[in-house]
Amino acid sequence: MDFNEVKRRNHIFNFSSHCVIVASCFFVLLWNCIPIQAQPSLKLNYGYLHCTEMDHIVQLYNSSRPWQSSPLVPITHGFGGGAAWNWRIQKSHEIHLLPEFTYAGFFSKTTNFGKSISAGFHQASFNLTLRIHPKAIIKTVHGAGPLGTRFFLLAGGGYSAFFSRSKINGSRVEIENKSNRAQLSLSPEVRLGFGYHLSSIGRFIVTPELACSWIPSVALDGFTESVNGHNVTGISNVFRNAFVVNFGIRITMIGSQKNWWDRPREGDKT
C-alpha cells in the first residue's frame, strides 16, 4: 500500500520547442561539416561553477546536520570533454567557427556514518563558437595556418541541457517519480574567452582555452528536495545567473600539413 507515491510535476515549459532548437543545431552542424574541410578536435575540460542558489542547497544540507563531520562541499567542480569541428569561415580575417558538443559533470559527494550522498548535475551543451585574433577584427591576416592565429579570442553561444542527479548510498533519488523529465532543463548559454595554439605534435595541435559561460536560468525541479529531503526554507530550484569558468585542453587534428607549427606564420607575430 504505497500511499506516498508522489505525483510528478511537470515544470518544464516549452520542452518540445527546446528539443526542436537543439535538433536543428545538430542538423545544421552535420550539414555544414560534411562537405567542407573542417578539422575535428577533442577537448578535455575543467569547469568552476559559481551559482548562489546551487550553493544554498548544499549549505542547507550542512546547516541542518551539524553533527556530520564531513560536510557536503558546494557543487563547484565539473569535469568533462567535448568534440568540435574547426571551420574557417573567413580567410582574410581568419575567422573560425567551431560547432561543438560538450559534456561536463558537476558533483559533490560525502559520506557520514556509512550513509553517502552525492548531488550534482550533468551538463550537455551544443555551442557555436567564433574564434578570431583581436587585431584581425580590424585588419587582414594571411597565412596563419589551418587553425588561424595562435592566440585567439572566442565568443559564442548555444544551448545547454541540464540533468540533476542525487544519490543516496548509490541509489538514485527519484522525487518526480516515473520520469526524469522534470529533472531536466534546457537553457541558453553565452561564452567568452581566449585560447592559444600551444604546440603541434605531428598532425595534432594542442590548444589551451579559458572561457567563461553565462547561463541565465536553469530550472531543476525537485533538486533541493532530492538533496535535503525537504525545502522548508524555500530555496529556489530555478538557478539564475550561473557562471562557469572553463579551462580546457583541445587537441585538433589537422589535415595533410605536417610541421605546420615550425613554419613562420604571420599570425605568430601578433
Place this chain on the structure above:
Amino acid sequence: MDRKKFIKQVGLGTAALSFFPFLLSSCKKETLFSDSTFEGDVIIIGAGASGLYAAYLLHQQGIRVKVLEASDRWGGRIKSSTGFENGHFELGAEFIYGERSIWHDLAIASSALMTSKLTDDFFYFNGSLKTELEANQNTFFNVMTSLTNDLENYSGGDITADAFGNIGGLSPNVAHIYDALIANSRGTSSSRIGMHGLRSLAEKWTSGDAELEVSNRSLQSIIEEMFDSILDKVLLNTPVVSVDYSGNKIVLKDLNDGIYEADRVIVTVPIGVLKSNAISFSPALSEAKINAFDRIGFDRAIKVVFKFDERVWPNQTGSIYGDGFVPEYWPTVSGGSSEFLLTGFVSGEKAELLASLGPEIIPTLLSELDGLLGDVSSHYVNHMIHDWGVEPFIGGAMSYAIPGTGNAREVISSSIAGKLFFAGEATHSGGHHATVHGAMETGLRAVNEILLS
C-alpha cells in the same frame, strides 16, 4: 623567448590556473548560517522534536537558547516505554518515514539499526482474514485500493474521504480497511479528513517511500543522545501561559509565575494547545491565525501494546487490518524488544469510542483479536495503553487536514513582527506534517528565519 622556455612558462601557468579554482572553492561557505549576525536570546516553547532540534541548531551557532517545556519530560510525541522490561517500545512516533530526512540522518548518526517494516499485510473482510493476494481477487477490495492509491489525481471538491469513498463506489464490506489506510494512520477518521489535504500530502511528499523501524534502541534515546548538548537548557514542568511581545524584549510567564525574557521566541507547542488558548499572546494573535488553528484537525489517538507468550500472528506480518475498534495492528520490533508484542493503533472517532469502554478496553480488544487471529487470549501476558488524547500538554496525536484546511498551515507558520516564530509538525506546509522529520524541518525553518532575517 625561445620555444622551450615559452612552453615551460605556459605549463607552469596552466598548472597555477588549474589550482586557482580549488583555492576559490575553499572560500565558499558550507553552511547557510555563516552570514548570521543575530546575537540575541531565544526562548523555545516546547521540547518536542521541533523545539529540541531548533534549540540544538541555535546552540551550535552560539546563540543563547532556553527551552520551556510544560511537561516533566522532553520528546513530545516521541515517547518510549520500558513497561515490559525486556527492551523498549514506542508509545508515540514509531516509524521513520523515508530515507531522505534529517531525522533519518540523526538516527544513522546515533548508530540506530533500521529495518524496513514488513509488507505482508492481512485484511479482514467478508468474515475471514485474507492475504493481500487473496484480497486482490475481490472486486470491492480493488475498488477500495484504487481509491486510496490515486489521491494525487483527485480533482473534486474538498470533501471528506468518506464522501469521496461513497462517490467512488466504496463497499461497506471494506470501508473499515479504507478508513484504516486513508485516515487512521493519519490520526483521524475518514469522516473527518479532507480530500484536498490528502492530495496535497501525496503531491508534496519528498522524503522517500521507506517505512523504517529502529530495532536496537528507542527513538527517545536517539533524541537524548544526539541533543545531549542542549538538554540542560530545557526547563521541565514550565508551562508557559502568556507571551507578551509588545516591547523590545519578549516577556513570557509560566504557570508558576516565573518570568523569562528573550529577543526571539519559537512556539513549537502542538496545535491542540494553540487551539485551546492555553497560551495567551499580547498583542493578541490575528483573526486569520486563530481561524487557521481551527482549520487544522487534531484528534485523539490510542496505542495499545499487547505482550503475548508466543507469536500469535502469521510470520512476516506487516499489518493486520481488522473490522473492530482498532483498524490496524502490527507486530512491534521497535526498540530492540525480543518479546512478542503486537501494537494496535486507533485514532479519531474510533479512538473516542474505544476510550469510552474504560476498563473493558482490553477484554474487548482481546476478543477482537481472537476473531482475527484465532485463540490469542490464552497467550496474553500483559498490555500497555497510551491515550494521546489525555496526554498532558499535548491532547492528541497528529495534525491532519479537514475539508477547508487550505493554506492554514502557511498562515500558522508565518512569523509575527520578526520576533515570534511558529514551528511544530502542524506548521509544515510541505506535506511532511504528522511526522517527526516534518517537525524537525519546521524547527530548521524557524531557526533559518531567526538567523537570516
